[in-house]
Amino acid sequence: MSLLTWVDLVYLLAAIGFILALKGLSSPKFARQGNMLGAGAATLAIAMTFTIPSVRHAGSRLILMVVAMIIGTAIAVPAARRVKMTAMPQMVAIFNGVGGGAAALVSMTAFLILTSHDSFTGKPAVYKIVEVILGILIGCVSFSGSAIAFIKLQELITGRPITYPAQQVINAFVGIAIVGLAVATILTANVALLVVMSVLALVLGVIFVLPIGGADVPVLISLLNSFTGLAVAASGFSLGNNLLIIAGTLVGASGILLTRMMSKAMGRSLANVLFSAFGSVVTASGGADGAGADARPVKVGTPEDIGVLMAYARKVVIIPGYGLAVAQAQHTARELADLLTERGVEVFYAIHPVAGRMPGHMNVLLAEANVPYDELKEMDEANPELATADVALVVGANDTVNPAANNTPGSPIYGMPIIHADLAQHIVFLKRSMRPGFAGIDNELLYDPKTTMLFGDAKDTLTKLVAAVKSA
Amino acid sequence: MTVGIIELLTIFVLAAFVGNEVVSKVPSILHTPLMSGTNAIHGIILVGTMAILGQAQGDVQTILGFLAVLLATLNVVGGFVVTDRMLEMFKAKPSDRPAKSAGTPEEPGQGGATS
Numbered sequence: 001m002s003l004l005t006w007v008d009l010v011y012l013l014a015a016i017g018f019i020l021a022l023k024g025l026s027s028p029k030f031a032r033q034g035n036m037l038g039a040g041a042a043t044l045a046i047a048m049t050f051t052i053p054s055v056r057h058a059g060s061r062l063i064l065m066v067v068a069m070i071i072g073t074a075i076a077v078p079a080a081r082r083v084k085m086t087a088m089p090q091m092v093a094i095f096n097g098v099g100g101g102a103a104a105l106v107s108m109t110a111f112l113i114l115t116s117h118d119s120f121t122g123k124p125a126v127y128k129i130v131e132v133i134l135g136i137l138i139g140c141v142s143f144s145g146s147a148i149a150f151i152k153l154q155e156l157i158t159g160r161p162i163t164y165p166a167q168q169v170i171n172a173f174v175g176i177a178i179v180g181l182a183v184a185t186i187l188t189a190n191v192a193l194l195v196v197m198s199v200l201a202l203v204l205g206v207i208f209v210l211p212i213g214g215a216d217v218p219v220l221i222s223l224l225n226s227f228t229g230l231a232v233a234a235s236g237f238s239l240g241n242n243l244l245i246i247a248g249t250l251v252g253a254s255g256i257l258l259t260r261m262m263s264k265a266m267g268r269s270l271a272n273v274l275f276s277a278f279g280s281v282v283t284a285s286g287g288a289d290g291a292g293a294d295a296r297p298v299k300v301g302t303p304e305d306i307g308v309l310m311a312y313a314r315k316v317v318i319i320p321g322y323g324l325a326v327a328q329a330q331h332t333a334r335e336l337a338d339l340l341t342e343r344g345v346e347v348f349y350a351i352h353p354v355a356g357r358m359p360g361h362m363n364v365l366l367a368e369a370n371v372p373y374d375e376l377k378e379m380d381e382a383n384p385e386l387a388t389a390d391v392a393l394v395v396g397a398n399d400t401v402n403p404a405a406n407n408t409p410g411s412p413i414y415g416m417p418i419i420h421a422d423l424a425q426h427i428v429f430l431k432r433s434m435r436p437g438f439a440g441i442d443n444e445l446l447y448d449p450k451t452t453m454l455f456g457d458a459k460d461t462l463t464k465l466v467a468a469v470k471s472a
Numbered sequence: 473m474t475v476g477i478i479e480l481l482t483i484f485v486l487a488a489f490v491g492n493e494v495v496s497k498v499p500s501i502l503h504t505p506l507m508s509g510t511n512a513i514h515g516i517i518l519v520g521t522m523a524i525l526g527q528a529q530g531d532v533q534t535i536l537g538f539l540a541v542l543l544a545t546l547n548v549v550g551g552f553v554v555t556d557r558m559l560e561m562f563k564a565k566p567s568d569r570p571a572k573s574a575g576t577p578e579e580p581g582q583g584g585a586t587s
Contacts (some may be wrong), residue, residue, distance in 0.1 A: 011519075018513050025506050026497040033557040035509055039552040042516055046548075049519045055526035064538050065525050069518075074546025080553035091554055092508050099514050099547035105540035107519045112533050113524070127477055197529060226513055232517045233487075237480050244520050245480060246487045251510040253491030258503065354498060360503030367561045378500065 002049060010048040016151035017041025018247050022254065038421035045243055085368050086325040089221060089357035090153045096225050097146025103231035103248075104139025107132045108198065109344065110238040117191060123189045128238070128426045132328050133182050135234035136194070137201045142227040144205030150221055151210075153357055159214025161412075173356050208274075215413060218358045219262045223274075226255020258359060265353035265379075267405075267415040298434070301452035303461065306428055307468020309452075313390035315346045317382065320366070321470050322356050323396015323432065327458035331394060332371035337375065343469070348375050350419050352400035383420050392424035396458045398436065402443045411441060427451040430461045505558045512551025518544035 001009075016035050024034015037139070051057060076095075083091045093227040104170035108319025111132040114124050151157050155229065212220050236244025263270045310316050318337060324330060337347045349371065355362040366376060377385070386392060401421040413439055421427050427450050435440055445451060454461050498506050520545045525537030 014516070018516075020493060021513065022491075022494045022498075022508065024508075025476070025502050027560040028502060028559075031502060031505060031562060032556065033511075035505075035552065035555045038509065038513060039556070042512075042548055042552065044518050046522070047518060049522045052526065053525065055522055058526040061525050061528060061534060061537070064534065065522055065541050068525075068541035069545045072542050073549050076546045076550035077553055080557065081548040083554065085558075088504065088508070088554070090560070094510055095515070095554070096511050096548045098543040099511070099517060099551075101520055102517045102540045102544035102547060103514075105532055105536050105543070106517060106524050109528060109533050109536045109540065111535070113527055113529065116529065116533075155580070222587050224509060225507055225514075228512045229510065232514045232520075233484060235485075235517060237477075239520050239523055240480065241520055241523070242480075242483055242532040243516060245483050247513050247516045249484050249487035250494075250513040252494035254490045257492055257495050258507065261500075282581050283516050328526070339498045358504055358507060360500055360506075363501045364504045364558055364561065376501070387546075392531050421582060 002051070006117070007052055007391055008242065011241070013043035013248040014041040015243055016056050017044075018250060020252065023253075023265065045379055049274060050129060057348065061077075066355070067140050084328075086322075086328070086366050087188060089361065090150050091216070092358065093146045093150045093153060093221055096221070096228050097143050097150070100139045100142025100146065100224070100228040100231050103228065103235045104136045104143060104198065106235040107135030107139065107231075107238055108194070110135075110235070111194060112191065115191065120211055124136075126186055129186050129189060129233055130450070131237040133197070133409065135231050135238060136198050137178065137182070138227050138234060140198055141203035141208065142224050142231055143226070144202040144219075145192075145209045145227070146205075146224050148206055148209040149217060149224065152214060159217075160364070161213040162210040167207075168364035169206075171207055176216065178204060181428065199250050203348065212274060216266070218354050218356075219270070220359070221358055222255055222259040222262055223270075226252050226259060226273050229253075230253055258323070262359050266413075267417050275464040279329070284310075296447055298446055298452060298453050299449070301454055303464035303468045305456065306452060306454060307465050308472045309426060309428070310340060310345070310465070311469045311472035312390050313345055315385070315389045316340055316391045316393060316422065317386060317389045318347065318349045318390060319394045319397050319401060320349060320351070320355065320362055321395065321397020321400060323367050323398075323430075325356060327396065329395065329457075329459035329462050330365050330371070332459050332462040332466065334366075334369050334371050336462055336469065337371075339466060339469050348377050348382070348385075350379065350386070352379050352397070352419050355397065355400055379417060379419055380445055383423075386420045387423040389424040389430060391426045393430070394420040394421055394427045395430045395462070396432075399441070401445060403443070403445055404443070413441065415469075421445065422448065422450075423446055425450070429453050430458050431455060434456065488515065496499050502562070504553055505562070508558060512548060512555055515544060515548025520544075524587040562568045 006084030018041055021034040021038030033386040114218045151161055176198050178197055181193050185193045185197060229248045233245050233252060236248055259270060263273050318333060324333060340347045351362050399413055402413060402417050403422050405413045405416040408414055422445055429446060429451060483517035525541055528534045528537040
């Protein structure tokens with residue numbers, strides 16, 4: 001067998017490794033081994049790539065290659081080791097963006113090599129150019145889109161949808177220009193046209209993500225992840241590399257599936273999630289309501305009152321949100337839950353599918369605090385229980401319990417399934433302030449007569465509640 | 473490595489079905505590790521960037537190839553490390569721990585880890 005056949009064979013093994021790695025994720029028990037298997041498969045494929053003659057005999061470029069890999073590893077390992085679990089979505093967004101960027105660069109360079117080859121006469125086959133265009137287009141959108149998603153998640157810019165005049169016209173113009181340039185590139189194989197198209201694709205990624213509201217970012221990250229997968233697959237077509245096609249397509253398909261599951265969890269279509277900010281100015285009126293509502297009275301309780309309320313309750317449901325994560329209060333929440341359980345109170349956590357900043361984020365955070373699985377209940381499982389709950393303790397959550405999702409048709413979150421904290425006998429909000437949540441809309445539940453507010457950092461207020469329950 | 477477009481398309485379509493099938497069985501509790509794990513898997517573009525840098529001619533192609541290798545390394549290494557860190561936490565199953573009654577004494581250690 002020739003060396004290249006061996007390479008392809010090892011690539012096939014690596015592809016099987018990736019499929020098994022994804023399969024491992026079906027249960028928490030085998031997930032970690034699965035991931036290790038995936039990492040092993042990747043290492044094997046990379047090692048084998050060094051034996052390909054064009055890589056092995058690349059001379060100074062081989063040295064550059066190793067240098068780039070060393071620099072990349074030196075940056076990635078500490079970044080991945082140190083990132084806080086709360087900042088995980090940003091981290092995934094960055095790693096996803098650079099992957100998309102790499103795929104776009106591969107497609108671009110593959111095109112340059114193709115057209116600058118000594119033996120090159122005339123124009124490459126149309127399908128070759130189409131593969132390159134797809135790789136660049138999807139890769140660039142994923143790169144710049146992920147960058148904006150990162151900036152939004154890091155709260156360097158507002159999480160609210162960003163709209164500007166003539167947005168639809170500008171977007172349509174960029175879209176049409178890209179299609180026009182793509183067609184022109186296919187006809188002429190001109191490198192300059194392709195470069196202009198790449199720049200416009202980067203612009204498209206930015207203007208595509210800007211109008212997407214913060215609450216919808218979990219769906220967005222999932223979609224961008226899928227884009228990078230497809231860009232990698234397109235690069236695989238250009239290079240005739242089976243492994244890239246299989247790995248990229250696996251990710252593309254799984255990302256699209258996850259994106260659809262997420263939109264369903266928000267009770268909206270994917271199109272609605274991505275494009276709802278266009279043309280509708282409901283968010284602005286929501287903001288105005290919020291400003292006016294600040295004057296309305298809310299009931300503020302003391303930790304002692306709330307501690308007694310919970311200590312003598314039969315059933316307490318803890319509804320965690322991103323505020324709990326920001327305050328790193330997951331450990332204190334568990335302490336409170338354990339204390340209540342010891343007193344014979346039934347306690348469980350009700351987790352909204354989009355609580356946090358990415359799909360399943362809250363589960364990771366509570367797992368970090370060693371909260372046992374059987375105390376975590378999915379929304380559908382938790383909602384029937386809330387009507388019989390004595391206390392719904394909402395810790396740093398807001399949008400996921402906002403009844404506006406059910407009863408205010410104009411609201412940006414209208415139609416999103418919520419956790420029905422409003423059904424409980426008493427509702428306790430642990431919140432920093434009256435500020436609205438990530439979606440930027442006011443919550444009527446805060447003014448409900450059944451609701452008691454306890455303002456402050458989630459960790460501080462929970463610590464006070466622990467003390468209050470102990471002495472109750 | 474000169475394979476016809478139809479063969480490549482066949483692989484693409486079959487992989488799409490496999491991806492859909494495998495991922496539909498992942499429980500929502502593992503959705504974050506799933507995203508992070510798939511994110512790491514598409515980092516295998518590193519293999520493609522290596523091939524490209526190997527064939528590059530001239531400064532422009534070499535610079536683009538170098539950047540591509542760098543970005544892809546960030547993706548694949550960071551992706552797998554971050555996913556491993558997450559999944560490590562999931563290994564603690566409720567039955568493995570001597571139940572919640574022992575929860576309070578371990579709290580100081582837990583608190584230290586948060587800062």
